[in-house]
Amino acid sequence: MTNHTSPASDADWSERDGHLVLGAMVRTLGSFPSGWRYPGAHNDPSTDPRALKRLALAAEKAGLDYLFLGDWLATDPELEFSDPHLLSRIDSMSTAAYLAAITRRIGLVGTVEAAHSEPYATARAAASIDRLSGGRFGLNLTVGADAKVEANFGPPGARSQLDRFEVADEYVAVLRGLWDTWGEDAFTRNVATAAIIDRSRVTPLDHVGPAFEVAGPLNVQRPVQGHVPLVHAGTSRRAQQFAAEQADIYVVAPTSLGDAAEFYHETKARVEEAGRAASALTIVALVLPIVGETRADAWAVYDRLVELFPIDDGTPESAKLDLPGNRNIRHLRQIIGLPLVERRFDEAVTPGTASRFTAAGDRLVDLVTRRSGRTIGGTRPVTYRHLLVAHLIRSPIVVGSPADIADHLETWFRASAVDGFNVLNAFLHEQFETFARLVVPELRSRGLVRDEYEAVTLRGHLRSPLHGTPVPPLAAAHLTRTD
Numbered sequence: 001m002t003n004h005t006s007p008a009s010d011a012d013w014s015e016r017d018g019h020l021v022l023g024a025m026v027r028t029l030g031s032f033p034s035g036w037r038y039p040g041a042h043n044d045p046s047t048d049p050r051a052l053k054r055l056a057l058a059a060e061k062a063g064l065d066y067l068f069l070g071d072w073l074a075t076d077p078e079l080e081f082s083d084p085h086l087l088s089r090i091d092s093m094s095t096a097a098y099l100a101a102i103t104r105r106i107g108l109v110g111t112v113e114a115a116h117s118e119p120y121a122t123a124r125a126a127a128s129i130d131r132l133s134g135g136r137f138g139l140n141l142t143v144g145a146d147a148k149v150e151a152n153f154g155p156p157g158a159r160s161q162l163d164r165f166e167v168a169d170e171y172v173a174v175l176r177g178l179w180d181t182w183g184e185d186a187f188t189r190n191v192a193t194a195a196i197i198d199r200s201r202v203t204p205l206d207h208v209g210p211a212f213e214v215a216g217p218l219n220v221q222r223p224v225q226g227h228v229p230l231v232h233a234g235t236s237r238r239a240q241q242f243a244a245e246q247a248d249i250y251v252v253a254p255t256s257l258g259d260a261a262e263f264y265h266e267t268k269a270r271v272e273e274a275g276r277a278a279s280a281l282t283i284v285a286l287v288l289p290i291v292g293e294t295r296a297d298a299w300a301v302y303d304r305l306v307e308l309f310p311i312d313d314g315t316p317e318s319a320k321l322d323l324p325g326n327r328n329i330r331h332l333r334q335i336i337g338l339p340l341v342e343r344r345f346d347e348a349v350t351p352g353t354a355s356r357f358t359a360a361g362d363r364l365v366d367l368v369t370r371r372s373g374r375t376i377g378g379t380r381p382v383t384y385r386h387l388l389v390a391h392l393i394r395s396p397i398v399v400g401s402p403a404d405i406a407d408h409l410e411t412w413f414r415a416s417a418v419d420g421f422n423v424l425n426a427f428l429h430e431q432f433e434t435f436a437r438l439v440v441p442e443l444r445s446r447g448l449v450r451d452e453y454e455a456v457t458l459r460g461h462l463r464s465p466l467h468g469t470p471v472p473p474l475a476a477a478h479l480t481r482t483d
């Protein structure tokens with residue numbers, strides 16, 4: 001058990017019981033660009049429904065808090081070698097609804113872009129999935145501006161002239177307003193009097209703002225969770241402020257423990273400045289664990305992923321691929337500051353050569369050693385291929401045994417740098433299932449993960465207070481799903 005106190009904390013925050021929040025980032029083609037090539041990896045989007053089901057059931061069996069379904073309203077074949085998971089994927093709201101029927105306790109987070117959707121439709125879809133799942137839905141609202149997405153939605157409308165975060169604030173106000181248009185007990189179902197609803201508990205919204213005009217009421221009754229928990233991910237100051245004021249879960253991607261702790265304390269302070277308890281916002285960082293039964297096994301998995309990552313290494317096979325322009329020895333040469341034209345990628349970097357690297361080159365060597373256990377001059381040497389891959393893949397990768405991965409997560413959590421993690425997988429299913437089978441129990445044995453689900457709603461898993469209007473206690477019928 002931990003009892004954190006942090007500079008930005010208050011009495012409420014110190015009551016935290018020491019469980020970290022764990023969500024699984026759902027990317028069926030994996031998050032390591034060459035993961036889909038790993039022997040036995042899932043790699044066919046046409047069989048995604050089965051992969052989604054298997055991942056969801058494994059995550060729920062492990063007791064994870066939620067499945068996180070990102071989205072992007074565009075695609076680009078040019079991402080083939082860098083982000084294959086973005087090429088083709090099932091719409092996140094549809095996926096959440098599908099998984100709601102398959103699972104019983106785990107939370108489900110779907111994604112909607114504020115700039116390219118209408119809050120009425122989003123409030124309705126979110127309330128629907130919340131109802132269908134018995135209160136397990138969370139809504140990730142993105143506030144990005146992306147030319148590829150805009151190109152799919154016709155000419156920019158009047159809304160695009162407004163500040164995107166002001167639009168997002170108004171969007172959230174409309175969502176919450178619509179969810180409040182139905183009182184919890186509005187359906188009186190009075191058979192004797194023939195009144196199925198109490199009209200005084202159904203109110204219009206009558207919202208007229210710079211971006212939206214929405215009359216209401218919503219045509220779905222109040223969500224099980226009252227207000228569906230909101231999720232936000234974004235690194236800019238505006239994104240941080242938006243999360244501090246509006247979100248229940250904030251997904252961040254810090255690059256070091258020090259940066260994470262600073263950002264965490266700053267964000268919690270902003271949450272309090274916004275008049276909320278610091279604990280009302282759960283801050284989770286992305287992490288990509290590459291795990292094996294032993295550290296050596298994990299290094300072997302990482303080495304294989306590096307070998308499978310296509311680079312222009314002078315072979316006829318690589319010449320046939322239309323690889324991004326930074327996947328060659330010329331690019332690496334610029335980073336480490338040495339003329340390497342005639343080097344072969346799989347040669348060991350000698351101590352003499354490494355001593356002449358730039359500071360950026362030294363950082364790459366450190367990164368390779370942390371990820372793979374390889375050392376300059378060691379029996380498992382650092383190679384040029386490893387250096388280039390470490391430079392190109394900046395994901396927050398942690399490689400090691402279950403205890404190594406648990407140490408990393410525990411260190412960040414106990415340092416009050418995060419409240420939890422969104423766990424990426426290098427590929428499905430072996431990597432996620434090894435994490436679920438070996439790392440989660442390790443965390444549980446350290447008191448960092450609860451023994452079993454204690455709640456039935458996502459809000460319950462987060463121990464999150466309602467943001468906004470209080471909800472009356474829910475009918476027991478919502479809380480047990482036996483059918």
Ligand SMILES: Cc1cc2nc3c(=O)[nH]c(=O)nc-3n(C[C@H](O)[C@H](O)[C@H](O)COP(=O)(O)O)c2cc1C
Binds near residue numbers: 073142144236253286
């Ligand atoms: C960890 C992380 C995950 C994200 N996932 C998505 C996503 O799935 N879909 C999307 O459109 N944008 C995604 N984004 C982008 C942000 O949600 C979006 O740009 C944000 O609303 C605006 O923040 P910004 O000002 O930092 O760009 C993600 C950002 C981060 C940091």
